Amino acid sequence: MTSVPVFNSAVSGRAGSARGKSARGGRRFGRASRRAALNLLGLLVALFALFPVLWMVSTAFKPATEIYSLTPHPIPLHPTLANFRAVFSGSVIGISYWNFLKNSLFITIVAVVASSFIGLLAAIALGRFKFRFRTTYLIMLLIVQLLPQQALVVSLFIDFRKLNLLDSLVGLILVYTAFALPVTIWMLRNFAATVPRELEEAAAIDGAGAWTRFWRILLPLVSPGLVATSVFAFIFAYNEFVFALTFLGTDTAKFTLPLYVEYFYGQNSTNWGAIMASSTLFTIPVLAFFLFTQRRLASGLVAGAVKG
Amino acid sequence: MVTSSHSRPGTPSPAGSTSPPSEPDGPRTGRSVSATSDLSFRQRVGIWIRKHGAGPYLLLLPATAVIGALILWPAVQVGLFSFQNYGLMQISGVLPSQWIGFSNYSQILHDPEFWQSLKTSVYFALVVVPLTMIVGTLVGQLLARLGPKMRTFVSVSALLAWATPAVSASVIFVWLVDPDGGVVDWALAKLPSWLGGGAHWATFSWTNATLPAYSVLTVMLVWTGFPFIAVTVLAGLRTLPSELLEAARVDGAGPWRTFWKVTFPILRPVFLVLALLSTIWDFGMFTQAYIVTGNLGNRDEYNLGLYEYSQAFTQPPHYGLASAAAFVLTIILLIVTVGYVRAAIKQGSLA
Numbered sequence: 260m261t262s263v264p265v266f267n268s269a270v271s272g273r274a275g276s277a278r279g280k281s282a283r284g285g286r287r288f289g290r291a292s293r294r295a296a297l298n299l300l301g302l303l304v305a306l307f308a309l310f311p312v313l314w315m316v317s318t319a320f321k322p323a324t325e326i327y328s329l330t331p332h333p334i335p336l337h338p339t340l341a342n343f344r345a346v347f348s349g350s351v352i353g354i355s356y357w358n359f360l361k362n363s364l365f366i367t368i369v370a371v372v373a374s375s376f377i378g379l380l381a382a383i384a385l386g387r388f389k390f391r392f393r394t395t396y397l398i399m400l401l402i403v404q405l406l407p408q409q410a411l412v413v414s415l416f417i418d419f420r421k422l423n424l425l426d427s428l429v430g431l432i433l434v435y436t437a438f439a440l441p442v443t444i445w446m447l448r449n450f451a452a453t454v455p456r457e458l459e460e461a462a463a464i465d466g467a468g469a470w471t472r473f474w475r476i477l478l479p480l481v482s483p484g485l486v487a488t489s490v491f492a493f494i495f496a497y498n499e500f501v502f503a504l505t506f507l508g509t510d511t512a513k514f515t516l517p518l519y520v521e522y523f524y525g526q527n528s529t530n531w532g533a534i535m536a537s538s539t540l541f542t543i544p545v546l547a548f549f550l551f552t553q554r555r556l557a558s559g560l561v562a563g564a565v566k567g
Numbered sequence: 568m569v570t571s572s573h574s575r576p577g578t579p580s581p582a583g584s585t586s587p588p589s590e591p592d593g594p595r596t597g598r599s600v601s602a603t604s605d606l607s608f609r610q611r612v613g614i615w616i617r618k619h620g621a622g623p624y625l626l627l628l629p630a631t632a633v634i635g636a637l638i639l640w641p642a643v644q645v646g647l648f649s650f651q652n653y654g655l656m657q658i659s660g661v662l663p664s665q666w667i668g669f670s671n672y673s674q675i676l677h678d679p680e681f682w683q684s685l686k687t688s689v690y691f692a693l694v695v696v697p698l699t700m701i702v703g704t705l706v707g708q709l710l711a712r713l714g715p716k717m718r719t720f721v722s723v724s725a726l727l728a729w730a731t732p733a734v735s736a737s738v739i740f741v742w743l744v745d746p747d748g749g750v751v752d753w754a755l756a757k758l759p760s761w762l763g764g765g766a767h768w769a770t771f772s773w774t775n776a777t778l779p780a781y782s783v784l785t786v787m788l789v790w791t792g793f794p795f796i797a798v799t800v801l802a803g804l805r806t807l808p809s810e811l812l813e814a815a816r817v818d819g820a821g822p823w824r825t826f827w828k829v830t831f832p833i834l835r836p837v838f839l840v841l842a843l844l845s846t847i848w849d850f851g852m853f854t855q856a857y858i859v860t861g862n863l864g865n866r867d868e869y870n871l872g873l874y875e876y877s878q879a880f881t882q883p884p885h886y887g888l889a890s891a892a893a894f895v896l897t898i899i900l901l902i903v904t905v906g907y908v909r910a911a912i913k914q915g916s917l918a
Contacts, residue, residue, distance in 0.1 A: 297709065301717050304706055305724035308794065311739045312731060314750065318742065327748045381630035384623035396627065403638050405904055407851045409872050410893035413879045413886055414644035415637070417658060437637035440630055469613070498732035500854040505880065517734040521858060524738050531742050542735040549730040553723065 312542065318535040319343065326532050342536035351533055352526055354512055356540055359519040366428050366515060367496040370435035374492050375485055377436070378443035379451075383477065385444065386451030400441045408438070412505050419506060426510045434502050439492035446491075450484030451477070490552045497545055516541045645897075648890035655883050664887075671891035680866060681892070684874035691781055691870060692850040699789050699845050700838070703796025708826075710801045722801070725794035733791075737858035740787045744773040777868050780860050787859075788849055796841050803834040836911060843907040847900055871896050 313333075318326060320338040325331075349355035385393060415434065416425070424430030454477055462472050478485075503518040514522060523537045606614070616622055649671055656662040675681045706725065710718050731739075744751045752771050758764020773779040807830065815825045831838070853872040860868035863877045875896055879889030 294714075297712055298714075298717055300709055301713050301721040304709065305721045308725040308728040308790070311736065311743060311790065312727065314743065315735070315739045329753075331748070331750050331753055377629045377633060380626045384626035388623035388626075390620065390623045393623075403634060405847070405897075405900060406638065406642050407872070407893070407896055407900060409851070409853045409876050410645055410897050411638065411641045412876070413889045413893055414641040414648060416879070417648075417653075417886060418641065418644070420658060433633075433637060437633045440634055441638075444630060494730065498734070500734050500857075501876075504857075517732060520734050520738060524741075524858070525862060529747075531745065531748065534738060535742065538735045538738050542731060545732060546727055546730055549727070550723070553726065 312546070315535050315542070316539050318531060319539045321532055323532060342532040343540070345533045346523075346536045346540060351530065352511070352523060356519075356537065358512060359514055359516050360540075362428060362513060363497055363516040366431050366435065367493055369432050370439060370496045371489050371492045373432070373436040374439040374443050375489050378440050378447055378488065379481065379485065381440075381444045382447035382451045382481075386448035387454075397445075400445055403441045408501050412501055415502070416505050425506050426508065426513055427506075428513060430506050431502060431515070434506075435492075435496040435499060438499075439495055443488040443492060446488050447481065447484050450481040454480045486552070490548070494545060494549065642897075645890045645893050648887055649894045651887050653886040653890070658884070658886065667887070671887045672895075675888060675891050675895070680869065681874060683867065684869040684871050687777065687781065687869065688850055688852075688871040691784070691852070692846055695785050695788050695792075695849045696842060696845045698785065699792040699849075700796060700842060702789055703793040703841070704800050704838075706793060706797035707800025707804060710797060711804045718801075722794070722798055725797060728790055729792075729794040731791070733854040734858065736787055736791060737855045740783055741774065741859060744783055746770045746772045774859055774861060775865070780868055784852070784855055784859055787855055788852065792845055792848065796845070799837060799841060800834070803837045804830065807833060839907055839911050843904060846903050846907075850903070851896065851900060871899075 317333060317335060319342050320340075321335040322337055322339045322341065325336060345351055346356045349358075384390075385396065419425050419430050422430075424433070458476050458480075459472050462476055467475065498517060499515075500517045500521070503515045504521070507513050507515070507518060511522070520534075520537050520541050524534050527533060616625065650666055650668060651657075651664040652667045652671075653664045657664040706721075710722055713721060743749055746752060747770070751773075752768050755764050755768035755771070756766055758768075771779075773783050811829050811833075812825060815829050820828065851872055852870065853876065856868075856870050856873055857863065857876075860873070863869075863873060863881055866877075869877065871892070875889055875892035878885045878892055
């Protein structure tokens with residue numbers, strides 16, 4: 260905190276020399292200007308990070324004449340909802356945005372609930388029991404996360420074709436549940452391990468069965484972790500592209516949102532207003548969700564990661 | 568690291584603490600069941616589970632079934648398919664698949680497109696991983712020096728870039744660099760010529776050749792990747808004892824020396840993990856490359872992921888060849904991982 264910033268040698272140089280001298284005014288000036296320079300740098304970083312998303316939203320509200328004007332403006336001069344209307348009415352590819360939102364939410368919510376439940380069971384086993392294959396199982400969970408998805412998609416495609424799970428939302432739910440599981444288990448096991456045994460034993464003495472102990476003691480205490488892992492699983496399933504692209508080949512009506520945005524872009528590669536409107540309607544909910552949950556996410560992450 | 572750190576030996580676990588879990592305990596179970604024949608079926612099942620220490624295994628059963636069927640078995644299958652002539656005739660059941668030894672591998676290794684795509688992937692990772700690490704570390708250092716409000720604002724803004732879905736990011740960046748109306752070409756055309764700007768940029772197409780397309784992908788993946796690194800580095804910096812940094816400053820060490828002599832050695836394990844994750848993400852990049860280079864349309868712009876995918880999912884499909892390529896991709900990632908793990912062990916940061 261006290262050392263000189265690495266970024267701007269001019270600023271740090273000035274601050275350093277001011278600190279060396281005893282002139283109070285110069286010192287105060289050096290500190291203030293150092294702070295101002297750091298804040299300016301911070302604003303530049305924030306602008307770099309936000310610019311693409313802001314540009315997407317701004318383009319979505321622009322009429323075609325402004326989108327293709329010779330001098331692009333950051334803020335639409337004549338904002339319009341025409342692009343969004345085209346996306347909602349489905350006038351471009353024949354199917355409305357709502358259909359794809361419904362598909363995505365259905366798949367994502369079922370997959371998140373399934374992976375949270377199955378993951379919690381496994382996390383209890385790994386966090387609260389001692390058994391022979393525990394370490395092996397944990398190593399397996401790590402290795403599984405290294406397998407690239409576009410490698411597994413080939414054999415999953417062949418299997419799903421045999422099982423009639425292509426062009427089916429059920430197939431995607433299965434895959435998303437499975438691929439969310441390793442991270443979910445890995446993070447939840449720490450939460451399961453930290454629930455004090457004394458609590459459970461006390462409840463058992465008071466006559467609570469295994470089921471009551473699970474619902475009344477374990478579940479409330481692991482719920483912060485469950486929130487964090489659910490958010491991760493949600494963002495993963497909602498954003499996933501490779502499996503959706505491969506399994507939902509022909510039936511446009513079954514597309515999920517990311518596949519829809521990509522297809523929409525492929526079908527009207529010059530209608531940027533509508534493309535950005537579809538992309539906005541896909542992106543903003545997930546960013547809002549992330550903003551809304553990021554505090555809990557951070558605490559869940561820290562609790563899950565620190566006790567390795 | 569992954570050994571049992573939670574279940575202390577002294578504490579009794581709800582099941583299986585009295586007898587080792589895998590020890591068959593037949594006679595005793597028989598006796599207990601007969602002795603408790605007045606109990607309900609549920610209670611008897613509970614007793615059986617406890618006697619045999621089957622609790623953890625039962626709890627693991629659903630997860631194991633799902634992971635096994637949908638991740639592990641497909642991974643094994645990729646290995647099997649890579650030794651078969653699995654194509655259109657085989658998937659439609661017209662012809663049975665045959666074992667053909669290593670010929671898929673030799674076909675791939677003799678394919679100039681494979682080497683081209685491998686080169687693209689390697690160069691891309693060699694550029695993007697260090698760049699993301701540098702930008703992320705600098706921003707992390709910056710965040711550590713900001714006031715609390717500004718720090719929250721900048722880190723949350725940055726994390727929004729990280730949380731932006733890959734599909735959206737790709738479509739947005741294609742629009743930013745669009746030759747008709749894209750803001751990047753407009754800005755480059757406005758730049759003075761001594762900064763490399765000029766009118767020739769006005770209609771420059773970024774996605775039709777490998778180098779420009781991968782330049783766009785480089786900026787995009789740095790944009791996506793740096794926030795995670797910055798926030799992790801910030802968290803690491805906050806664990807550093809401030810006396811150390813103070814001491815370095817008093818001894819006259821500049822920021823450069825302080826970073827390499829104090830901060831970096833202490834945070835080395837964090838940097839190793841971040842570099843490993845970045846390498847896995849950037850080397851295996853698929854979605855962004857798929858969209859920016861034009862849906863498998865430009866064969867000379869493939870990276871290894873696109874090459875592998877196109878073997879299976881462009882007509883005619885060659886699932887065997889794709890599996891061999893997928894196997895090569897996986898092996899490379901495993902080698903990279905083992906390399907990082909060995910480096911971590913050598914420096915004692917995994918102990």
